[in-house]
Amino acid sequence: MKYKLIYVVVFLLTTVFANAQDSLKEFENFKEKYNTKEFDYIVEKPKKEVEPQNLDWLDSFFKFLQNIEWTYVLYTFLGLSLLLVLYKLYRNGMIFQFKTENKIGEYDEHFDYIENNLLTINLVDLINKAKNDKDYRLAIRYYHYQNAQNLAQKEYFVWDPKKTNQQLINQIKKEDIRNLFENNTQIFNQVWFGNFELNEENFTTFEANYNYLNQIV
Numbered sequence: 001m002k003y004k005l006i007y008v009v010v011f012l013l014t015t016v017f018a019n020a021q022d023s024l025k026e027f028e029n030f031k032e033k034y035n036t037k038e039f040d041y042i043v044e045k046p047k048k049e050v051e052p053q054n055l056d057w058l059d060s061f062f063k064f065l066q067n068i069e070w071t072y073v074l075y076t077f078l079g080l081s082l083l084l085v086l087y088k089l090y091r092n093g094m095i096f097q098f099k100t101e102n103k104i105g106e107y108d109e110h111f112d113y114i115e116n117n118l119l120t121i122n123l124v125d126l127i128n129k130a131k132n133d134k135d136y137r138l139a140i141r142y143y144h145y146q147n148a149q150n151l152a153q154k155e156y157f158v159w160d161p162k163k164t165n166q167q168l169i170n171q172i173k174k175e176d177i178r179n180l181f182e183n184n185t186q187i188f189n190q191v192w193f194g195n196f197e198l199n200e201e202n203f204t205t206f207e208a209n210y211n212y213l214n215q216i217v
Contacts (some may be wrong), residue, residue: 107138115161117151136203137191143210144188146179150217164187180213 024141112120123146148168150158157171165185172178187206190196198206 009211010059029145036090110160111141114145118145118159118161119152120151123149136198136200136202137196138204139203140188140191140210143207144184146211147213150214151181153179154217156217177217180209180216184209184213 084173114123114126123142127139127142127146128137130142148159151157151168151172156174156177157168159168165188169178169185172181187209191198191206
């Protein structure tokens with residue numbers, strides 16, 4: 001009985017193994033049969049062609065930036081900035097003072113007094129004395145004060161000795177008056193601070209400009 005049971009078990013295992021082998025072989029044949037192009041259902045989407053955009057100008061721009069000597073650009077910018085600052089200071093009479101410091105130092109307290117009392121001081125006598133002494137540069141400065149005095153008295157601007165000439169110019173709303181005073185201020189800056197060679201002939205020309213402004217305000 002015992003041996004019969006062993007034979008039955010061996011027979012069953014052999015049958016299962018044989019059936020498994022047959023099933024595996026059939027599956028391999030099935031897989032091979034349908035593993036062809038006819039049964040390939042994976043469809044690849046066609047790649048969309050991207051039309052090249054016209055970016056030549058952008059490429060040229062970046063190449064231009066790469067070829068720039070940025071050191072020169074920086075120096076140029078700094079140089080122009082310095083020139084602009086010097087021009088502003090020159091127009092306001094804030095540079096070139098070192099050239100005439102020894103000559104005008106004796107007048108400092110005198111000018112301070114005039115500026116602090118500009119609205120009431122008599123400038124005509126000071127102008128005439130400077131002209132008689134042929135000190136034309138000093139006369140031009142007095143004329144500049146006289147222009148400012150008349151403009152302040154006629155309320156074209158509010159006088160303040162601490163304000164720069166440019167600040168006073170910016171307060172004048174009437175364009176023709178503003179332009180005349182600005183022009184006369186430039187004359188004053190060139191003559192007084194710039195050591196402009198002033199003789200009687202060109203003094204007479206400048207004097208006419210100051211007198212004209214005094215007459216029309």
